[in-house]
Amino acid sequence: MKVTRNIVAAALTACFMTGAYAPALLIAAEKSEYRIGDRLPQGQKDGPQSIFKEVAWDALMPPDWDPMRTLKGLNLDQLSDADPRAMEALEKLRQEWNNAPPNPAMNGARIRIAGFVVPLESQKNQISEFLLVPYFGACIHVPPPPANQLIHVFPAKPLRDIQTMQAVWVNGTVEAFSADTSMGRAGYRMKAESVTPYKKTR
Amino acid sequence: MPAPVVHIENLRFRWRRGDAPCLDIAGFTIDGGERVFLHGASGSGKSTLLALIGGVLTPEAGHVKVLDADLTKMSGPQRDRFRADHIGFIFQQFNLVPYLTVIDNVLLACRFSRRRRERALAGGATLHDEAVRLLDHLDIDAPLRARPVVQLSVGQQQRVAAARALIGWPELVIADEPTSSLDADRQAAFLDLLVRECGEAGVTLVFVSHDMRLAANFTRVIGLASFNRPAAEREAA
Amino acid sequence: MSHLFALAVRSAWNRRLTLGLTVIAIALSVALLLGVERLRADARESFSQSVSGTDLVIGARTSPIQLMLYSVFRIGDATNNVRWQSYQAIAARPEIAWTIPLSLGDSHLGYPVLGTDGAYFRHFRHGRAQPLEFAGGAPFREIFETVLGADVAERLGYRLGDKIVLNHGMGDVSVAGHSDKPFTVVGILKRTGTPVDRTVHVSLAAIEAIHLEWQGGAPIPGVSIPPQHVTKFDLTPKNITAILVGLRSRPDVFRVQRYVNEFRDEPLLAVLPGVALDELWRIVGVVERTLFAISAMVVTVGLAGLVAVVLAGLNERRRELAILRSVGARPRDIFVLLSIEGLFVTLCGILGGIAILAAATAALSPWARTHYGLVIEPRLVSLGELQWVLAVLATGLLAALIPAWRACRLSLADGLTPRL
Numbered sequence: 001m002k003v004t005r006n007i008v009a010a011a012l013t014a015c016f017m018t019g020a021y022a023p024a025l026l027i028a029a030e031k032s033e034y035r036i037g038d039r040l041p042q043g044q045k046d047g048p049q050s051i052f053k054e055v056a057w058d059a060l061m062p063p064d065w066d067p068m069r070t071l072k073g074l075n076l077d078q079l080s081d082a083d084p085r086a087m088e089a090l091e092k093l094r095q096e097w098n099n100a101p102p103n104p105a106m107n108g109a110r111i112r113i114a115g116f117v118v119p120l121e122s123q124k125n126q127i128s129e130f131l132l133v134p135y136f137g138a139c140i141h142v143p144p145p146p147a148n149q150l151i152h153v154f155p156a157k158p159l160r161d162i163q164t165m166q167a168v169w170v171n172g173t174v175e176a177f178s179a180d181t182s183m184g185r186a187g188y189r190m191k192a193e194s195v196t197p198y199k200k201t202r
Numbered sequence: 203m204p205a206p207v208v209h210i211e212n213l214r215f216r217w218r219r220g221d222a223p224c225l226d227i228a229g230f231t232i233d234g235g236e237r238v239f240l241h242g243a244s245g246s247g248k249s250t251l252l253a254l255i256g257g258v259l260t261p262e263a264g265h266v267k268v269l270d271a272d273l274t275k276m277s278g279p280q281r282d283r284f285r286a287d288h289i290g291f292i293f294q295q296f297n298l299v300p301y302l303t304v305i306d307n308v309l310l311a312c313r314f315s316r317r318r319r320e321r322a323l324a325g326g327a328t329l330h331d332e333a334v335r336l337l338d339h340l341d342i343d344a345p346l347r348a349r350p351v352v353q354l355s356v357g358q359q360q361r362v363a364a365a366r367a368l369i370g371w372p373e374l375v376i377a378d379e380p381t382s383s384l385d386a387d388r389q390a391a392f393l394d395l396l397v398r399e400c401g402e403a404g405v406t407l408v409f410v411s412h413d414m415r416l417a418a419n420f421t422r423v424i425g426l427a428s429f430n431r432p433a434a435e436r437e438a439a
Numbered sequence: 440m441s442h443l444f445a446l447a448v449r450s451a452w453n454r455r456l457t458l459g460l461t462v463i464a465i466a467l468s469v470a471l472l473l474g475v476e477r478l479r480a481d482a483r484e485s486f487s488q489s490v491s492g493t494d495l496v497i498g499a500r501t502s503p504i505q506l507m508l509y510s511v512f513r514i515g516d517a518t519n520n521v522r523w524q525s526y527q528a529i530a531a532r533p534e535i536a537w538t539i540p541l542s543l544g545d546s547h548l549g550y551p552v553l554g555t556d557g558a559y560f561r562h563f564r565h566g567r568a569q570p571l572e573f574a575g576g577a578p579f580r581e582i583f584e585t586v587l588g589a590d591v592a593e594r595l596g597y598r599l600g601d602k603i604v605l606n607h608g609m610g611d612v613s614v615a616g617h618s619d620k621p622f623t624v625v626g627i628l629k630r631t632g633t634p635v636d637r638t639v640h641v642s643l644a645a646i647e648a649i650h651l652e653w654q655g656g657a658p659i660p661g662v663s664i665p666p667q668h669v670t671k672f673d674l675t676p677k678n679i680t681a682i683l684v685g686l687r688s689r690p691d692v693f694r695v696q697r698y699v700n701e702f703r704d705e706p707l708l709a710v711l712p713g714v715a716l717d718e719l720w721r722i723v724g725v726v727e728r729t730l731f732a733i734s735a736m737v738v739t740v741g742l743a744g745l746v747a748v749v750l751a752g753l754n755e756r757r758r759e760l761a762i763l764r765s766v767g768a769r770p771r772d773i774f775v776l777l778s779i780e781g782l783f784v785t786l787c788g789i790l791g792g793i794a795i796l797a798a799a800t801a802a803l804s805p806w807a808r809t810h811y812g813l814v815i816e817p818r819l820v821s822l823g824e825l826q827w828v829l830a831v832l833a834t835g836l837l838a839a840l841i842p843a844w845r846a847c848r849l850s851l852a853d854g855l856t857p858r859l
Contacts, residue, residue, distance in 0.1 A: 278769070
């Protein structure tokens with residue numbers, strides 16, 4: 001009786017003591033919940049009203065710019081797979097996307113937008129400059145987004161513990177450059193006041 | 203008439219359920235200033251009775267009053283505090299904590315009882331000086347005081363234990379066969395010292411032993427069997 | 440409470456022979472635990488410091504991690520090269536602000552030799568956008584001139600004006616040396632804390648020059664071209680190992696990356712350094728966590744040893760505990776006393792472990808830096824490690840509660856006269 005009691009006590013203790021290190025073990029590899037091409041659901045109504053207006057990625061495209069317009073007038077059903085016209089059209093599409101103009105209405109807007117992080121500059125596990133992209137895997141396997149669907153973000157405080165392709169909310173003031181300047185090409189730049197991890201709400 | 207220091211009424215105690223009670227005492231009183239020699243056969247329950255008086259054990263029935271405080275009505279921590287404040291103990295052997303110095307062993311009692319600490323300091327001296335004073339009276343001089351405890355002889359250890367029991371003027375000192383490990387000539391010497399110190403400090407002494415030869419120094423000599431029923435039955439058997 | 444504390448310390452000191460072994464066990468296990476954590480943190484720090492302000496790294500099509508490892512960290516070998524024409528085509532792109540060509544493959548006494556051009560000294564950044572600085576001298580201009588990283592110069596005792604000989608391949612031994620074409624040291628860089636420190640820098644033309652008589656990795660027997668004649672040959676490189684690229688506008692990175700990945704004339708790969716590093720950490724992270732879990736187990740074993748030793752010694756302490764009870768110690772005091780003892784032993788073990796690790800770090804740090812470009816700062820304990828120190832302390836306290844509880848119960852049962 002005494003022996004079993006001691007054994008039980010010892011076993012419980014061992015569990016107890018190992019438990020102290022559980023946090024380290026529990027930071028298990030967080031398998032990403034997203035698949036390539038996933039977009040983040042926009043228009044989350046919960047959360048406090050803030051001065052940052054929540055914005056969907058579509059709003060960053062000028063209302064008169066259609067991303068698919070070079071493909072219009074091409075009857076894709078009629079073309080075979082290897083038809084050079086299809087390749088040409090894709091090339092034209094890509095060129096179009098490379099020069100996609102930003103929406104001038106967004107210049108100076110204080111917005112809140114959700115996207116995925118591509119780090120550009122980081123030291124000591126702190127990201128001081130990154131690109132915000134609208135869909136998962138945007139630099140790995142799928143074509144890059146149009147130029148007006150990319151935001152070059154400068155966070156006010158370097159991000160800690162954020163990894164590549166992590167989903168985040170960014171609050172800040174966005175600038176839209178319609179033409180190439182000495183500071184950079186046409187596109188969006190943003191000074192972010194806060195960057196917080198994106199939590200999927202069921 | 204001096205107030206009773208120990209007063210026991212209708213005490214019953216057994217070690218385990220199902221056992222016969224080892225102590226069953228209708229009444230037993232010790233008055234202040236007495237030197238009581240308590241004798242009985244080994245295993246008759248003498249040590250158990252001492253533990254009950256000291257508040258280490260609680261009886262299943264009856265009352266144990268020490269200095270008008272009813273120990274049976276106190277909680278465990280309260281009894282521990284009471285014991286620290288008012289009672290000194292001397293055991294048969296292994297009385298000293300091996301990793302403390304002689305002086306620190308003596309001062310142990312003052313660490314756990316503020317009352318005895320204050321009373322020890324009341325003379326105006328430091329605790330250290332008070333310990334030295336007692337040790338001097340008990341024939342432990344400076345060279346012995348400097349030695350590690352484990353190097354002292356049994357007799358010397360017993361005398362240090364006596365100093366610890368007496369420091370800070372407790373009202374009651376309980377000695378459980380303190381001379382049984384000493385050889386005959388040392389026994390008498392120890393007893394003389396102890397009795398003299400208790401007399402000077404006005405301390406009531408309860409001395410348990412099975413050696414009747416030592417009984418002469420005491421004001422009252424009483425056998426456990428005379429007031430404890432199970433012991434009486436055992437002795438009769 | 441303070442008297443209990445003094446009592447606990449002296450009691451532990453009294454049994455220092457048996458407890459001492461436990462302290463050593465805990466010390467070693469804590470050193471292991473903190474060491475794993477320190478290595479992990481410093482390795483990551485070292486790697487991420489090595490490149491800054493570079494938008495893309497381009498090389499032959501291998502895995503992104505392998506490309507980063509050999510081009511930036513000079514670890515491992517390139518399996519394929521980039522043709523010079525491809526490099527020129529890419530460098531001509533309007534989006535690109537600057538390029539640094541890199542040519543690797545030779546070594547000097549175990550230190551990698553890097554062929555590059557002036558763009559390296561102008562555009563390369565590390566740490567927080569720190570440019571390269573010279574401790575002495577200037578970039579190379581003539582063919583047989585070299586610029587040394589800080590560690591190469593220091594370890595091998597080279598100074599400006601010294602002459603050195605390069606080896607083919609990455610071996611330590613000077614087999615197949617280019618001993619007929621020595622190089623003059625014209626510049627020594629300041630310490631950067633990156634693999635730059637252990638690199639020997641020469642011009643691209645120099646790499647071609649020393650391989651003039653070589654075909655297929657070995658010198659052609661009987662052919663020897665003296666140094667002064669090499670300029671008669673065309674020293675334009677035919678291929679290079681990798682290219683570091685800086686863009687005019689950083690958001691163009693995807694566009695250029697796509698262009699390189701789909702380059703028609705040659706299979707090429709372009710990676711974003713930050714993204715590739717994250718990928719590396721994800722893969723390495725599994726190993727890191729496993730190592731850490733094992734170390735945590737070892738610490739637990741050490742503390743279990745402490746519990747066992749104290750429990751085993753309880754029996755002979757019953758008399759001592761009875762004495763304490765007789766002078767008025769409560770069972771709770773006994774509990775606290777033994778808990779403090781266990782905590783004290785754990786603390787001694789932790790301090791010992793920190794000391795062992797600090798000594799090991801100080802001893803191994805120079806070697807790690809010069810052989811791997813890995814910077815491990817010698818220190819006592821960093822903030823991140825402190826949390827694990829506290830975790831071990833807390834676990835030690837929990838562990839100490841077991842014998843404390845047992846002692847408390849024993850003492851209650853024993854009363855004043857333990858039946859031994």
